[in-house]
Amino acid sequence: MHWPSFFFLLFGGFACLFAVAVVLASxxxxxxxxxxxxxxxxxxxxxxxxxxxxxxxxxxxYVGGTMVLLVFGVMLTSQSxxxxxxxxxxxxxxxxxxGGTLLFVLSFTAFHVPAWQPTHRPxxxxxxxxxxxxxxxxxxxxxxxxxxxxxxxxxxxGMSGYLFPFIIISVHLLVVLVGAAYLARAKRRST
Amino acid sequence: xxxLLANLLSEPVGVAHYMVVGAVLFxxxxxxxxxxxxxxxxxMGVELVLNGANINLIAMGSPYLQGENxxxxxxxxxMALFVIVLAAAExxxxxxxxxxxxxxxxxxxxxxxxxxxx
Numbered sequence: 425m426h427w428p429s430f431f432f433l434l435f436g437g438f439a440c441l442f443a444v445a446v447v448l449a450s451x452x453x454x455x456x457x458x459x460x461x462x463x464x465x466x467x468x469x470x471x472x473x474x475x476x477x478x479x480x481x482x483x484x485x486y487v488g489g490t491m492v493l494l495v496f497g498v499m500l501t502s503q504s505x506x507x508x509x510x511x512x513x514x515x516x517x518x519x520x521x522x523g524g525t526l527l528f529v530l531s532f533t534a535f536h537v538p539a540w541q542p543t544h545r546p547x548x549x550x551x552x553x554x555x556x557x558x559x560x561x562x563x564x565x566x567x568x569x570x571x572x573x574x575x576x577x578x579x580x581x582g583m584s585g586y587l588f589p590f591i592i593i594s595v596h597l598l599v600v601l602v603g604a605a606y607l608a609r610a611k612r613r614s615t
Numbered sequence: 616x617x618x619l620l621a622n623l624l625s626e627p628v629g630v631a632h633y634m635v636v637g638a639v640l641f642x643x644x645x646x647x648x649x650x651x652x653x654x655x656x657x658x659m660g661v662e663l664v665l666n667g668a669n670i671n672l673i674a675m676g677s678p679y680l681q682g683e684n685x686x687x688x689x690x691x692x693x694m695a696l697f698v699i700v701l702a703a704a705e706x707x708x709x710x711x712x713x714x715x716x717x718x719x720x721x722x723x724x725x726x727x728x729x730x731x732x733x
Contacts, residue, residue, distance in 0.1 A: 425624060428679070432628045436636040439670075443643035443663055452653050459659050462640070466666050469636065470695075473677035478692045478699075482669075485699050490662065490706045497655050497710045501723045509652040509724065516650055523646040530638035534631040539681070542629030547678035550627075554678070559689055560696070570689050586693050593700050600704040607711035 428472060428550055435468035451508045452498050460491050474554040564590045630681060633674030641667030654713045654723045658706060665702045669695045 442462035449455045463486045470479035534540060548554065559570045566587035574580040623632075644663030651657050674680060676691025717723050 440639040443640045473673050474679050475673045475692045501717045511650045519646045519649045523642045527642040531635045534634035540630035542627050543682045604707040604711035608714045
């Protein structure tokens, strides 16, 4: 028994299962619940791939933040005619056929790229823990401590970290949240 | 298909397996966006699509899954962090638009949002 594969099957199976459940459920509250479970299983996959910081952020921001926002929206708009809205079966059938075709093409492609196949000699031994929080924090500050041994000086010059994108998304998030609060404010009647 | 499921419990998984999970989430998100009539259902579809992309980024950057000189390194994880933050911003805007639409039209059915149609 190869335990990483077992846990990959467990988390990946849950993620796929609940993603399909999101599509098939017609009740909006159940869809939100299945989405929470799918996102939580996805964070398990992140931990399994050695991305501990991103997995923790997935749990905190997505499952803890975005989903609360979403459930808040569901509660504000869940009048009885909108809780369960069904699509016509013809549209659903077309979407499923197209989605199945897309899924087949993507999976077929993924399994025919030689660089993506399973390897018995990974770059890091699976028993070695990866600690990514410090390098990620340094990279967001503009220092790539994980790329210090890059031999090519020209490539090393371009790896000056992610300080600028970090500032841009910070300001972007601030502007977007202020704009969202302005858009969603309660309208005062003019009369 | 025997290469897919053969010895999956006794052999290590690769990037391709993660990508299949990502593809399933992506496809579910696309179908969700296309078929749901509730605006919040469409938002959930977008979240699923972004998560499928995130799985791909993490898998490409994972040194557990790929051999020497083949990994994306930390860049995949940083991109995934940016995607998570942008997804949070996008969810906030879409929720605000939905609430505004609900206040003005009294419905969250996106089929009724056709006032701009010529």
